[in-house]
Amino acid sequence: MPAWAESGNALYSIEVGAVRLDERVDALRTYLWLKDKGYLVYLHRAFAAGDGRPMLRVAVGAFTRRGAAAEFGRAFGAAEGLPHAVAPAPVEILPGADGREFVVTPSALWVRGVGGPRELHPFTEKPTHWDLHGANRVPNTMAAVSPRGDAVAFADESRLFVATLDGRPAVALTDRGAPGVGPDHTFPWRPRWSPDGQYIAFLEQAIWDSGPDFGPLPVGLWLARADGVGARCLTCDAGVADVVRWFAWHPGGDRLLFVGGSGLVARSVGGGLYGIGTDGTVRTLIAAPDPDAGWRTYEEIAGPLTVADGHLQFRRVRWLDEAFETQSVTGDRLPVDR
Template identity: 50%
Template sequence: MRAVPLAERADGLATLRQIETRGYLAYAYQAKVNEATWLRIAVGAFASRGEAAAFGRVFAAAEGMDFFVTRAPIRVLPGAGELDFVVTPSALWVRGGDGARKVFTFATEAPNDGRLPAAILPELSPDSDAIAFVYDDRLYTATVDGDAALALTEPGAPWVAADTDYEWRPGWSPSGRYVAFLDQAFWEYPIELWVARADGGELRCLACNRDGQSRVRWFVWHPGEDRVLFVEGFAMGTVAVGGGLYSAEMDGTVRTVIAVERGGKREDYEEIAGPLRIEDGFLHFRRVRWLDDNFEQISITDDRLPIGRL
């Protein structure tokens, strides 16, 4: 709808606020044009250029503003009841029904995080009526009701962050009552497994750096919602790709399902790796064995265990 040089972002953001007050889903993002950085102010999220152009003509006639159609770094997650969560570089919106409502603002100044929206790790609940996401080292949830997003954690305790080198996502429990997540998910950091009530009522650690050097790599909820299955391995160094398979109950009791095999010889060493998934009554995972003494080549085989044994 409008683009201004980044040096004039105050003027562009004033336009953004003006459009938002009129009830439009609007957002700002930075874009490179001929080696210069511009701030673009955009309106709407559309599945095709034709749909966007049709809206643009109606918008221009109603608001007296010119428009142009271009791709924008946004993500639309279909929600329940014909509502959508729209993740833009500057805010999270709930769209549908009689309009759109902004439920969380990512940046009060000109947005400058080119990784958004992927960097917030957005994850829909099982019924698609809520979304969990990470921003500014905290975990949040938002619902299709359009109310303001709810913070489930405080800054730094636990430290909830997205790292491009350590992939993970918040994990909803089967009923949508809880969200599991990782604390300080960075390479060579001790990484803990936590659970929060989706409504903000409770926060607890299930696997709390049990030996001072371990990190949780992957996790998945048991269908009974009374425990979380996870892979935990050694935090320091880059050789370990997985670890042992464990089960954590909601009171923090941890049980070993498959221990890491660390024999005296390299060929006797085996790890469990993810991603973990539950399908057709089985927990699916991978087994990893090293093929050389320099720990550079690995053998990966798929395996599974009946849920009834977990």
């Protein structure tokens, strides 16, 4: 499982510099100097204590224990002569193969382990483009490591990429424009690798049409080869769901299981449960509710979807009042046929 600074499992770095965001040249100079020396270094935003001014900070390393960060800081200070302090790190660490790790920082994706740290992919939104407003710009890349641990899929600037441990340039799986790939804060998700590591399933970014037909545009379930050869929508023409919200691979690797429903039903929190083959063949497991059904009979399937012990686990959502304001949520599961 990934270690993630925002999930309660605090991570640490040493901070070696902080400047006002409108005086970022000095921080960039320090950042590039440390990067050239072979350190895992990144830039991130924070706000100064007291006056709340936006600051650009330079941080080095990523550690799961404060003590390890402090020990590294002492050696770093002796070697480089820079003042430093241990601080919480806005990074994500994902275990890879052969004892190596992928490290997602606000400014780049790194790999570390044998041979030291290497930058795999600088993120498109550069620190020099950050403005003076808003919160710390930590990208939600939705990074997901392959079954063998030798590659990671991640989002950057609405595109899906794959980077490998060998350090080759990241491969883009989607083109600019459509499908847009990005986080959904209401229905969080990550790309999912097929069991054999040959394919990656992902969702379009949830977008709202601000025109006369105001409402959510369709969110399809897409499939791409991990080598970057082609991406296609599995559900766009399936006729069973406008919006896909959760999905998981069948253990056999020949199909995906997903929850989908109508984006035009305001009370909808899920939909029906379906299976779809990599060839586009759809099977309804639990039908979506009738949007005109009364609250006593309206029941939806919701995620997250997980497969464990030969069963697909999901949730059932029922409404307890005619205003559709109070929910009852219960866990359920179905056997997964192999």
